[in-house]
Amino acid sequence: MKPIEIVFYVLTGITLLSAITVVTARNPIHSVLALIATFFCLSGHYILMNAQFLAAVNIIVYAGAIMVLFLFTIMFLNLRREDEESKTNLTKMAAVVVGGILMVTMLLVFRAVQLPSVSEGNFDARTGLVEQLGILLYSDYLLPFELASILLLVAMVGAVMLGKREAGDRHF
């Protein structure tokens, strides 16, 4: 086995393990920490695929910003009770149905999809780097990129509006 394959399998093992821990952990804080570990491992996979920029941004945005807010919320709510809130049979049924549909969809997709074969001859080592990504985003994908930025701007304005204190509000 090549060293890169060993790295890949070890990394995949850790990824799956931490992803399973996210679901099975009783304590919400442990769950969030396992999710952070999962994001880390995903960044490792990005680096294996030579997408360094994506790996760094994944850590900064997901592990560094979004998960901190998750942790914040959970810590404030102090969800430390070991006993789970009992879920009704209806929610359990719905969860089973949704999960089953997702699994069927993924199975069908994996059956139908043709994975492109990798040729080492025309492999460009610079593909995943920042320059290439920037050129691609500002030439071929300019419109989707700008639309996404407008979407983010709208979300930001909305968040500011929600957080804004109105004139008569209580001053904490």
Add this chain to the structure above:
Amino acid sequence: MDLTIFIVKSIIILAVFGISLLIATYSTYVERKVAAFMQDRIGPDRAGPWGLLQPIADAGKMFFKEDFIPAQASKWLFILGPALAMLTALMSSAVIPFGDTIRFDNYEIPVQGIEINIGVLYIFGVVSLGVYGVMVGGWASNNKFSLLGAIRAASQNISYEVALGLSIIAILMMSGSLSVRAIVEQQAEAGFLGWNVFTQPLGFIIFLTCSFAECNRTPFDLPECETELVGGYHTEYSSMKLGFYLFAEYINMFVSSAFISSLYFGGYHYPFMEQISNALTNSLGSVTGHNVATAIGTVVFFGKIFFFIFFFMWVRWTVPRFRYDQLMNLGWKILIPLSVLNIIVSASGLLFNGMKYASWLIVIVATVLAVMSNSRAPKGQVSPQRS
């Protein structure tokens, strides 16, 4: 062949690791000495000559104290907290270029842990993870005050990260690269006055302010507060676990000093470097001369780092701390809009004739406004307070 490079690289990495630990250790000593100097005291002078063994004595004390874990604490997370803080603090020095290249036989090896093309993003990723050490530790203590301290620290860090990131975008536009080494090299092209501190004065001030906040240093040391929070996020910690938290702060200080020096002060470059380097190469030969020139550059870089570490301490013992709402207002309502303005002005300057010094426009306008508002202010004496 590859083995030589590997060995030299490992030596460099180990040296960087050791030096950052050593400098952080002696920063604790220097901090007390600087404080003593500023307050007209002597400072630690009992352990060894001039108190030089004081950090070792402190470490010994820390190790021999009782290592206490609160009964209701989440044990593993309680241990994980300081470990994470220490880990993230030590990780970030890997991408900082400490010098030019070492040349031997046919190899040129950069004096740097790893040279990656996303060095700046790497540092930001590591910095954004630094929050977890504090948050995990504070939560695992199972103490309301620790939790409040942790949340304070985390919200301060994530607030100032935004302005920190925005302030260096102007630099990235000028250098066109995310690699720290490329940014350092790009500053040297235009000589001494091409350093980013001269082309980006406003960005430098914002970056400096934010790095104070990221390191939890005075005037932004609000995560620790005896009067409001009993202690801070590390109230429940004792022994070397507490030592790790405090030590991580000094490592962060070293790393941010190194980062400031390489982003804004030309890294290992110094005025008339070309001439000195050429003279050395001519007199000592291309291998020895080059290596000596590299060594001089590294020494200069460490000089810059020491200056900024001293600056951190200087500010700590001079400026009083902020109140928490003032801190948040400064971060969100002043620093972020200013850094966005800085990006826009610098970008327009670069678009028109590649004018690098456009950022001075904001500084001049801001100074004029400040002077004007000051001259309009009522000149009368401050009226004494009535009791």
